[in-house]
Amino acid sequence: xxxxxxxxxxxxxxxxxxxxxxxxxxxxxxxxxxxxxxxxxxxxxxxxxxxxxxxxxxxxxxxxxxxxxxxxxxxxxxxxxxxxxxxxxxxxxxxxxxxxxxxxxxxxxxxxxxxxxxxxxxxxxxxxxxxxxxxxxxxxxxx
Amino acid sequence: xxxxxxxxxxxxxxxxxxxxxxxxxxxxxxxxxxxxxxxxxxxxxxxxxxxxxxxxxxxxxxxxxxxxxxxxxxxxxxxxxxxxxxxxxxxxxxxxxxxxxxxxxxxxxxxxxxxxxxxxxxxxxxxxxxxxxxxxxxxxxxxxxxxxxxxxxxxxxxxxxxxxxxxxxxxxxxxxxxxxxxxxxxxxxxxxxxxxxxxxxxxxxxxxxxxxxxxxxxxxxxxxxxxxxxxxxxxxxxxxxxxxxxxxxxxxxxxxxxxxxxxxxxxxxxxxxxxxxxxxxxxxxx
Numbered sequence: 001x002x003x004x005x006x007x008x009x010x011x012x013x014x015x016x017x018x019x020x021x022x023x024x025x026x027x028x029x030x031x032x033x034x035x036x037x038x039x040x041x042x043x044x045x046x047x048x049x050x051x052x053x054x055x056x057x058x059x060x061x062x063x064x065x066x067x068x069x070x071x072x073x074x075x076x077x078x079x080x081x082x083x084x085x086x087x088x089x090x091x092x093x094x095x096x097x098x099x100x101x102x103x104x105x106x107x108x109x110x111x112x113x114x115x116x117x118x119x120x121x122x123x124x125x126x127x128x129x130x131x132x133x134x135x136x137x138x139x140x141x142x143x
Numbered sequence: 144x145x146x147x148x149x150x151x152x153x154x155x156x157x158x159x160x161x162x163x164x165x166x167x168x169x170x171x172x173x174x175x176x177x178x179x180x181x182x183x184x185x186x187x188x189x190x191x192x193x194x195x196x197x198x199x200x201x202x203x204x205x206x207x208x209x210x211x212x213x214x215x216x217x218x219x220x221x222x223x224x225x226x227x228x229x230x231x232x233x234x235x236x237x238x239x240x241x242x243x244x245x246x247x248x249x250x251x252x253x254x255x256x257x258x259x260x261x262x263x264x265x266x267x268x269x270x271x272x273x274x275x276x277x278x279x280x281x282x283x284x285x286x287x288x289x290x291x292x293x294x295x296x297x298x299x300x301x302x303x304x305x306x307x308x309x310x311x312x313x314x315x316x317x318x319x320x321x322x323x324x325x326x327x328x329x330x331x332x333x334x335x336x337x338x339x340x341x342x343x344x345x346x347x348x349x350x351x352x353x354x355x356x357x358x359x360x361x362x363x364x365x366x367x368x369x370x371x372x373x374x375x376x377x378x379x380x381x382x383x384x385x386x387x388x389x390x391x392x393x394x395x396x397x398x399x400x401x402x403x404x405x406x407x408x409x410x411x412x413x414x415x416x417x418x419x420x421x422x423x424x425x426x427x428x429x
Contacts, residue, residue: 024320101235101269102204105174108271112176112364122363123320130315130322136272 024123028131029081031124038075042068044114055106058097078131090135095142104136157214160427164399171429172398173202173209175235177364178324179270181311182393182403183213183426186283186337187228187242188261190309192389192405192422193373194355196326197277197311198270199238199263200230201428202398208233215424217407221250221415226424230261238263238281246339250415255339256288263309270324276312283307285338296413297379298341299348305332321360324367328355335378336412344378351376359391368392371405385410389422401426 024031032038046068049055059067076083087093111132115125180201184190189200189211201209209232217224228242240261247254263281270277283305287293290301307330317323331350333342343349353376359369373387391405405422412418 100205102174102206104272105176105204109174109176116364121320123316126316126320126322133272133315134274136269 027081028079028124028127029076032075032079032120032128033118034081035072035076037118037120038072038079038081041114041118041120042072042075044118045071045111048110048114049107052106052110055103055110058099058103075128079128090138091141094139097143099140099143101140104140108133157212157425157427161400161425164427165396173207173232173235174204175202176271177202177395177398178361178367178393179313180209180211180232180428182401182424183211183215183228183230183242185215185217185224185226185242185244186259186261186285186305187213187226187230187240188263188281188283189230189232189238189240190328191326191357191359191369191371192391192403192407192424193371193387194326194328194357195261195263195281195283195307195309196328196357197265197268197279197309199232199235199265199279200240201232203232204235206234209428211426211428213424213426215403215422217420217422219407219409219412219418219420221248222412222418223247223249236265238279244337244339248413251413253292255292257338258286258288259338260284268310270311271313273312276310276325278308278310281305281307281309285334285342287338287341290341293335293339293341296340296381297345298335299343300333301341303333303338303342305330305334305338307331318360321362324357324359324361324369326355326357326359329353330355332376333378335376336384337375340379340413345380347376347378351378359393365395366392382414383411391422399428401428 070087073083074085077085181189181196181198184195188195190196200211203209211230213228215226225245230240232238242259244257261283263279266278268277287301307328309328311326314323330353333350335341353374355373357371359367361367371389375384377384387409389405389407393403395401403424407420407422409418
């Protein structure tokens, strides 16, 4: 039977080549579709949160219009768009909500699915998820 | 039932269960993202095919639990390995596992079997969210059914304990826009060929510290391909022992069913060189 080594080398080289060949146009904000794209992502995401019985309760006293506008602003800033997020910091925004990692995971899952359903390609989708994943420490700090 | 028909029926219930679980509602599963529990490695812990990873089995998170069941088979030039395993995850903090390995010595003749009780504790972190990833400490207690063959080739004992530290981290958008899963495991062990040839030996009786690592690229959220390497001790005088390597592909149909295929290169085993072949592993999770 053939050795595994050529196969491993081919796999490694193709991963590296694929990485180099990837030439993305514009900022992450542009790849997400700018204001219109982010708006559609946030709407899709918010509807998913509203449909999740484990999550929707956390929004009982939330002004949804304000939440949507604030999240759009945050995604725009996070993706290097021409906005500045002026909402509360993540730890204060989520303090004493009683969030567990299970809630956090569920919300990340909804964001991932919203990005997929809005047709965001894997590169920008994973880049945005990676930037949002870094918020975990702040969001869970004061639970 | 004859033993042969019993052996044929046993995988059948797993396949039936898979059929049901492919339709199962999402709410039966844990909240962690697809693939973040890895699959089941040959010693029953969550991991890749060869090595335990830092992650815990299934998709259970804080306040949740998960149970997984796995059947795996490797077919090499001169050997066949079959593994059946179950594992439980409590709160994404503690994993308990049990695996039974059966090794058929096609060329040399005979059979070996080993039970492995496993325990894994998450020390800290998360594979997706923590800057350092997830780190876990694990123990595998291994016991050979019959130590006669192991002793005949120079092994000191027919039971032993492996202790390991494993870390896993997902790097988002790492290559070609895809997420890369990296794993590193450090293991203290006396096991010869994973324990199937006993523990300790005439050349070296003491523990060895060995390194195991893997890289996997998630081509889609459901599909990861990669490679794995596992260093091993070389305790027995009668035959050389090599490191193990694999190239794998794991597909997660949903949070309940995954199928892993791999190409193995396990080097020399008990004097028979170039043990290469294929590997298949089916896992169901609740």
